[in-house]
Amino acid sequence: MLLAPDFTILGMNEAYLRVTMRTREDITGRNMFEAFPGEGASVEQLRASLDRALKNRSPDHLALIHYDIPRPDGNGFEERFWSATHTPLLDAAGEVFCILQHTVDVTELHRLRMAARSFPGAAEPATQVEGDVLRRAQAVQEANLSLDAERRHLRRLFEQAPGFMAVLAGPEHRFELANAAYLQLVGHRDVVGKTVREALPEVSGQGFFELLDNVFTSGQPFVGRNLRVLLQHEPAGTPEERFVDLVYQPIVGADGTVSGIFVQGHDITERILAEQALQESERKFRILADAMPQMVWSTRADGFHDYYNARWYEFTGMHEGSTDGEEWNGMFHPEDRDRARKLWQHSLATGEPYQIEYRLRHRSGQYRWTLGRALPVRNQAGEIERWFGTCTDISEIKEVEADLQAANDEIQRFAYIVSHDLRAPLVNIMGFTSELEATRKAIERYHAAVQDRAPDLATQEARVAIEEDLPEAISFIRTSTAKMDRLIGAILRLSREGRRVLTPEPVAMRDLLAVCQQSLRHQFEETGAEFIIESAPDLTSDRLALEQIFGNLIDNAAKYLDPARPGRIVVRGDETGAYLRYEVEDNGRGIDRKDFDRIFDLFRRAGSQDRPGEGIGLAHVRSLVRRLGGAISVSSQPGQGSTFTVLLPKTLHIASEAA
Amino acid sequence: MPQHQSVTIVMVEDDEGHARLIEKNIRRAGVCNEIRHYTSGTAALQHLLDPAIRNGGPLLVLLDLNLPDMSGVDILAQIKRDEKLRLAPVVVLTTTDDQREIQRCYDLGANVYITKPVEYETFSQAIRQLGLFLSVIQIPEAS
Numbered sequence: 001m002l003l004a005p006d007f008t009i010l011g012m013n014e015a016y017l018r019v020t021m022r023t024r025e026d027i028t029g030r031n032m033f034e035a036f037p038g039e040g041a042s043v044e045q046l047r048a049s050l051d052r053a054l055k056n057r058s059p060d061h062l063a064l065i066h067y068d069i070p071r072p073d074g075n076g077f078e079e080r081f082w083s084a085t086h087t088p089l090l091d092a093a094g095e096v097f098c099i100l101q102h103t104v105d106v107t108e109l110h111r112l113r114m115a116a117r118s119f120p121g122a123a124e125p126a127t128q129v130e131g132d133v134l135r136r137a138q139a140v141q142e143a144n145l146s147l148d149a150e151r152r153h154l155r156r157l158f159e160q161a162p163g164f165m166a167v168l169a170g171p172e173h174r175f176e177l178a179n180a181a182y183l184q185l186v187g188h189r190d191v192v193g194k195t196v197r198e199a200l201p202e203v204s205g206q207g208f209f210e211l212l213d214n215v216f217t218s219g220q221p222f223v224g225r226n227l228r229v230l231l232q233h234e235p236a237g238t239p240e241e242r243f244v245d246l247v248y249q250p251i252v253g254a255d256g257t258v259s260g261i262f263v264q265g266h267d268i269t270e271r272i273l274a275e276q277a278l279q280e281s282e283r284k285f286r287i288l289a290d291a292m293p294q295m296v297w298s299t300r301a302d303g304f305h306d307y308y309n310a311r312w313y314e315f316t317g318m319h320e321g322s323t324d325g326e327e328w329n330g331m332f333h334p335e336d337r338d339r340a341r342k343l344w345q346h347s348l349a350t351g352e353p354y355q356i357e358y359r360l361r362h363r364s365g366q367y368r369w370t371l372g373r374a375l376p377v378r379n380q381a382g383e384i385e386r387w388f389g390t391c392t393d394i395s396e397i398k399e400v401e402a403d404l405q406a407a408n409d410e411i412q413r414f415a416y417i418v419s420h421d422l423r424a425p426l427v428n429i430m431g432f433t434s435e436l437e438a439t440r441k442a443i444e445r446y447h448a449a450v451q452d453r454a455p456d457l458a459t460q461e462a463r464v465a466i467e468e469d470l471p472e473a474i475s476f477i478r479t480s481t482a483k484m485d486r487l488i489g490a491i492l493r494l495s496r497e498g499r500r501v502l503t504p505e506p507v508a509m510r511d512l513l514a515v516c517q518q519s520l521r522h523q524f525e526e527t528g529a530e531f532i533i534e535s536a537p538d539l540t541s542d543r544l545a546l547e548q549i550f551g552n553l554i555d556n557a558a559k560y561l562d563p564a565r566p567g568r569i570v571v572r573g574d575e576t577g578a579y580l581r582y583e584v585e586d587n588g589r590g591i592d593r594k595d596f597d598r599i600f601d602l603f604r605r606a607g608s609q610d611r612p613g614e615g616i617g618l619a620h621v622r623s624l625v626r627r628l629g630g631a632i633s634v635s636s637q638p639g640q641g642s643t644f645t646v647l648l649p650k651t652l653h654i655a656s657e658a659a
Numbered sequence: 660m661p662q663h664q665s666v667t668i669v670m671v672e673d674d675e676g677h678a679r680l681i682e683k684n685i686r687r688a689g690v691c692n693e694i695r696h697y698t699s700g701t702a703a704l705q706h707l708l709d710p711a712i713r714n715g716g717p718l719l720v721l722l723d724l725n726l727p728d729m730s731g732v733d734i735l736a737q738i739k740r741d742e743k744l745r746l747a748p749v750v751v752l753t754t755t756d757d758q759r760e761i762q763r764c765y766d767l768g769a770n771v772y773i774t775k776p777v778e779y780e781t782f783s784q785a786i787r788q789l790g791l792f793l794s795v796i797q798i799p800e801a802s
Contacts, residue, residue, distance in 0.1 A: 420725060423754040426777045428676030434779035435683070485777040496757070 002089075002176065002192065003099040005054060007032040010098060010193035011169055011176035014259045019105045021072045024170050029193065042067045046084075053086035054096055059148055060086045064106065081110035085148045089155070092180075098192065100155075102148060164244075164267065167251070168196060169260040173212045175199060176260065185242065185267050187233035202232045202239050212261055215248040219258050222248040224265075226272065243272040295391035297328070299374075301384045303348045312391070317363025333359035333367045340372070351376050351384055360391060368395040408498075415495035419488045426481055426488070433477050440470045487603065490616040494602070494623065502542040502627060504652040509536035512546055513571055516554045523558050529567030537573045537580050541652040545624045550584070552617045553644050557586035559611050562639075575650070579630070582646045590638035599634065628652055668694045670721040671703040671734060672752070677775065681721065681752065684783045688790025692719075700729035704737060707744055718747040721789075722769075724760070725753060732763060739768035750789060 001012035009027050017024060020036070027035040032050075033043060045065050053060040062084040068077035084103045088096040158165055164182035166175055172195040183191070191199040196209060203209065206229055215222050224246050230239035246265025250258045289296040289309035298307040305328050313320055316331055323330075329337050336358035347354035354374040359367035374389030444466050451458035510533060517524070517531050524531055531554075539546075554569060561567035565587065573582040591599060595606035602619040625632045629649045636642035668685070672678040678696050685694065697703035706712055707720075720738060724731030731753065738744045748770040755761075756774045764772050773785045 420754050423775075423777065424674055424677065424725065427754065427775050427782065428674065428680070430777045430779045431680040431782060432676065434783075435680075481777065 001101045001103070003032055003050070003101055004193070005096050005098070007050065007099075008193070009035055011174060013169070013176070014253055016103065019103070020069055021078075024174070028174065036067070036069055038067050049084070049086050050099060053088045053099055057088050057090060057094070057096060059088070059152075061144065061148075062086075064110065066110075079107065080105060081107045083144060085144045087148055087152065100151070102144065102151070104144065162266075164246075164263070164265055166191070166263040167260060168212065168263060171213075171216055172197070173209070173216070173261060181267070182263075185244070186231055189235075200231070202230060206230065212248060215250050215261055216258050219250045219252060221250060224248075226268070242267060242269045244268060292390075295393075297374075297389045297391070299387045299389070301386060303344065303387065315362060315391075315393070316360070331361050333361070335359075344374075347374065347376075348387075354387075354389065357394065360393075368393055369398040370394060412495050412498050415491050416499075419492040419495065422488050423485070426485055429477065430481050430485075433474055433481070436470075437474050440466065440474070486614055490602075490614055494616070494620055497548075497620065498623065498627070500544075502545060502652065502654060504540050504654065505543055506540050507538060507543050507546055509538050509546075509573065512543070513550060513554075515547070516551045519551070520554060520558050524567075527558075527561060527563075527567055529558060529561055529569065532568070532570045534570055534572035535574060536571065537575055539580050539648060539650050539652075541628055541648060545628055549621050549624050549628075549646065550582075552621045553584040553646070556617060557584055557588060557642070557644075559613075560607070560642075561586060561588040576647075578650055579647050580650055582648065583643050584646070585641065585643040587641040590640055591634060591636040591642050592638050593636075596634050596636070600632070666692050666717045666719050667715075668692050668719050668721060669703065669707065669747075670694055670696045671700065671726065671731065672696065672721065672723045673698045673726050674723070677723070677752075680779075680782070681786055684786035685790055687783070688787040690790040700726045700731070700734050704734060707738065708741070713741070713743045718744070720747055720749045722749055722751050723753055724751060724755060724764075732760075732767065735764060735767050735769055 001016045002010040004010055009030055009032055011028065012024065020027075022035070033047070038046070042065060045062065046067060049060045049062045049065075062082070065082050065084060066079075067082055068079050070076070071078050082103050083106045084101060087100040087102070089098045089100055091097040158177065159179050161179055162181060164179060164185045166178040166182045168174060169176045174195045175191040175193060178186075178191050183189070186200060189199065196212060197204065208227075208229065211222050211224070214220075224244075227244050227246065229242050229244060231242055232239050244265050245268055246263065249262040249264065251260040251262055253259050286309070290311070292309065292311060295312040295315055296307075296309040297305055297312060299305045305324050305326075308320075308323060312318075312323070316323065318331070329341050332340055340356055340358050343356050344354055346352070353376075354372065356372045358370055358372060360370040362368050371392040371394045372389065373392075374387050376384040377386045377388060379385045447458060447462060447466050451463075513533050513536055517533075520531070523529075550571070554571070557569045558567070561569075568587045570585045571582065572585075573580050575581075589607065591606050598604045599606050600618050600622045601615075603615040604619075605613060605615040622632050625646055625648070629652060631647045633645050634642060635645070668690075670678060670681065672681065675698070678698075682694055682696075695706070697706060707718075712718070722731050722734060726734075731751065735749055735751065738747065738749060745768065749768070750771040750773060751764045751769045752773045752775060753760075754775050761772050771789070773789070776782050776785075
């Protein structure tokens with residue numbers, strides 16, 4: 001029997017009800033001494049034991065107590081002797097929250113003992129009997145103690161069990177016991193002694209009470225999984241959703257009747273919420289993936305395709321699931337299948353991002369150019385868990401690209417033809433200018449002869465024309481033509497460079513830079529300028545283009561050094577993802593910010609025009625860098641120096657050439 | 660015994676100025692051979708393929724590649740395909756210094772390739788050397 005610290009009867013088992021001849025309804029909730037009124041000494045003895053148990057917070061044993069109990073028919077009291085143990089049950093704070101009374105009815109033993117004592121003339125046997133009785137009482141008490149220890153052990157196990165547990169008694173399912181996990185589940189409220197309907201009013205209407213009723217009546221256990229229950233954790237708080245797996249196990253007495261229900265289960269809310277979050281996340285992913293204009297797919301770590309979004313099926317016209325596993329490859333143009341499979345295998349083996357252009361079969365049966373990309377998703381340990389990929393229909397881009405290519409080719413041809421055709425008249429201008437010069441010399445000789453033989457015919461005007469004006473005019477024509485020839489030559493070189501087929505090969509950058517340095521060695525020695533290669537990561541690209549890019553940049557750096565201080569040119573490179581970033585830094589005269597863009601334009605130069613040049617070098621460099629799939633930029637402080645930054649792909653792919 | 664016939668120079672050049680400059684320099688080099696000037700590929704081919712010319716005296720062809728009606732390369736190919744004409748030395752004179760084009764002309768059988776430089780001294784030098792070339796080469800007999 002369980003007692004509250006104020007000795008209110010909280011609950012009891014069937015055995016207790018049987019020996020006390022009472023019903024649960026009759027005594028539950030009542031004060032112990034009111035439910036079982038007794039005589040002075042007995043009451044004092046019992047109260048003292050209970051007080052000790054409360055005060056010492058340790059079990060207290062009553063080997064023998066005379067405590068009569070009322071007869072159920074109301075006709076007085078029945079004499080009873082008891083052996084009892086009072087075990088205080090402590091809460092988390094160490095306070096007694098109830099007392100477990102374990103009582104054994106020893107009336108028969110006591111009577112026997114008394115009878116033996118009053119048996120005249122038989123002292124020996126009487127003593128014998130009395131000794132037996134006491135021994136038995138002692139045994140009972142020892143049994144009590146050992147039972148008590150065992151019960152406490154069980155109690156601890158019960159209390160500390162990770163699953164929630166409770167014992168419900170009677171048809172109203174009154175809580176006899178509830179462990180910490182159970183209280184945790186229902187929100188730390190006092191449940192022992194209350195019926196489930198009293199203790200958990202908010203559960204009403206959720207079907208659980210009916211299930212308990214059914215178990216109690218039928219004697220059949222109930223096993224439930226993933227049950228949703230709304231519980232009020234705070235008084236008057238909003239009911240919270242919990243999920244439980246539980247068993248209602250009927251407690252069946254020796255007579256086959258159900259006396260209560262053992263409730264045991266697990267709070268699986270966290271797991272369910274995690275599952276729901278996962279499902280929600282997956283649902284969101286699918287909505288997002290389906291909403292995307294791109295085709296999206298995903299594979300297991302081993303590359304097995306197990307997901308495609310709606311757009312994929314819409315594009316390909318295939319049935320859902322029919323392109324799982326290895327079937328994706330069959331959707332590609334026969335000429336692209338092998339290449340794609342190899343590249344995909346390579347990505348799977350190395351974990352490198354997958355990127356490829358291929359022709360994908362549209363539901364119309366046509367193959368359309370598609371850009372395929374995929375990235376691995378890794379777990380905390382860095383292992384690949386899945387691959388997520390996209391396919392982008394780039395057929396329109398491809399068409400535009402082809403148009404652009406055609407337009408670009410046309411411009412190249414145009415530049416080539418124009419530069420040739422411009423040269424032809426220049427040949428004439430230069431040629432006939434020379435002829436003019438030769439003629440002038442003839443006239444000059446003639447004029448000299450005239451002046452010599454008929455000075456009155458020689459005029460000052462003719463002399464100035466022959467000796468000054470004509471040479472001046474001829475000189476201007478020549479310098480202008482020479483300049484025009486250089487410009488045409490530059491356009492021709494650029495247009496030729498643009499038509500040159502790039503051939504990627506592994507390039508040792510340190511060697512390449514050393515060659516650039518070597519060609520400027522004389523200049524460096526003359527001016528005492530330093531040339532430093534800090535770092536030079538290698539790349540796979542077009543060697544000639546790289547020579548021209550770095551040759552031009554280093555040449556420029558050397559050309560525009562400030563004579564006021566010792567020159568210093570530094571080249572350094574480092575990796576940024578699939579790219580290399582190279583810097584050519586100088587401490588030269590610098591470039592004004594407004595000229596940052598201009599210097600890359602053809603025939604445009606910046607700063608004082610005191611160095612030879614046509615404004616071609618950087619235009620050429622930019623066009624080369626772009627052809628190599630890179631980018632170039634400049635930063636500079638006038639009077640302090642400039643840094644040209646060249647970003648180049650580590651590996652030049654001819655297919656990706658931005659021609 | 661080979662007959663000693665003087666070589667006729669056939670100049671295919673659409674640019675009148677260039678033609679004049681070439682002629683001037685050839686003459687300056689002391690070459691007095693007849694020069695026939697054609698300003699289009701069609702007219703030049705018509706003349707060259709004329710049986711009287713094909714079977715006639717030795718020829719030297721001065722050929723510009725940049726012609727309005729056809730590419731000089733095509734004329735060169737036609738000349739070198741013709742079993743009679745192919746014996747005539749062909750001097751390609753053009754503004755291009757494109758290595759691929761030069762190579763193509765040599766592959767087709769051009770004997771000399773001269774780039775017309777804008778620098779006149781170099782130009783006249785090259786033409787005068789052509790005169791030298793004319794005087795040393797043995798023009799094989801047409802028959």
